[in-house]
Amino acid sequence: MEIYPNIHNIVSENKTGQGITNAYLVTGTTGSVLIDTGWKSDEQSERIISYINKIDCTTLKYIIVTHRHPPHWGNSEFVKKQTDAAIISTVIEAPYINDYFENYKVDIEIDDNLDIDLGNFQISVMKTPGHTSGTLAVFEKENKYLFPGDTVMGKGTSVINPGDGKIADYLETIENFIKIEPKVIFPGQGDPVTETYDKLTSLIAHRTDREQEIVNLLKQKEYSVDELFAQIYENLSEWLSHLAKNQITSHLIKLEDEGKVTKDQNMYKLIDF
Numbered sequence: 474m475e476i477y478p479n480i481h482n483i484v485s486e487n488k489t490g491q492g493i494t495n496a497y498l499v500t501g502t503t504g505s506v507l508i509d510t511g512w513k514s515d516e517q518s519e520r521i522i523s524y525i526n527k528i529d530c531t532t533l534k535y536i537i538v539t540h541r542h543p544p545h546w547g548n549s550e551f552v553k554k555q556t557d558a559a560i561i562s563t564v565i566e567a568p569y570i571n572d573y574f575e576n577y578k579v580d581i582e583i584d585d586n587l588d589i590d591l592g593n594f595q596i597s598v599m600k601t602p603g604h605t606s607g608t609l610a611v612f613e614k615e616n617k618y619l620f621p622g623d624t625v626m627g628k629g630t631s632v633i634n635p636g637d638g639k640i641a642d643y644l645e646t647i648e649n650f651i652k653i654e655p656k657v658i659f660p661g662q663g664d665p666v667t668e669t670y671d672k673l674t675s676l677i678a679h680r681t682d683r684e685q686e687i688v689n690l691l692k693q694k695e696y697s698v699d700e701l702f703a704q705i706y707e708n709l710s711e712w713l714s715h716l717a718k719n720q721i722t723s724h725l726i727k728l729e730d731e732g733k734v735t736k737d738q739n740m741y742k743l744i745d746f
């Protein structure tokens with residue numbers, strides 16, 4: 474459906490929310506782009522193609538994949554086969570995505586910002602590491618529309634799993650988002666965000682508060698990740714517990730990188746500062 478003028482969201486199950494990945498079609502006067510393609514499924518593949526045909530938009534030039542996680546590139550190969558649009562990702566994410574592709578590869582691996590002229594829209598594809606190390610975002614300069622993939626969620630905060638991305642990079646990316654003053658954020662999952670400054674500053678506050686909570690606990694004694702988890706969280710499902718422990722580990726990696734914490738076996742200790 475057209476959610477803003479010339480911005481369409483072709484989502485699985487025709488609803489938005491956490492766990493349902495948005496696929497945004499931006500229809501310019503000289504060409505269109507698709508930002509993410511949803512979980513791989515015959516239904517979603519057909520939905521995207523029939524939607525593009527139904528609205529009779531300008532030629533689909535690019536399929537922009539925000540990052541390596543499967544719900545974002547799932548139907549890219551099918552859409553490419555049907556439209557011959559070029560698939561764009563970053564040099565860091567491309568190998569992960571290519572590993573899963575059967576017949577195609579990422580066509581354009583960006584290592585710097587890439588500007589695309591769509592006539593009525595001027596978009597910039599930007600490297601925005603954090604959620605994963607090679608995540609990109611799309612920024613439309615005239616309207617100040619930001620498509621950040623999973624870096625910003627419609628509700629709550631995105632996860633940063635060790636090995637995928639780093640909290641320090643994520644915080645820098647959010648600071649950069651604040652500087653460009655987006656008017657609307659179209660997240661990878663969930664509904665558009667219009668209170669963008671409040672949203673972005675709350676993401677920084679959430680991480681800063683969590684880090685302080687961990688530091689305060691480590692001031693008392695050494696802790697393992699499991700022990701910190703038991704102190705900070707309660708009543709989480711098995712899956713959410715797994716994600717929460719990953720967030721604690723990511724915070725500890727940041728503190729280690731900053732020389733504030735050391736790790737011995739599985740125990741973390743605060744260095745005096």
Ligand SMILES: [Zn+2]
Pocket residue numbers: 540542604623
């Ligand atoms: Zn993700």
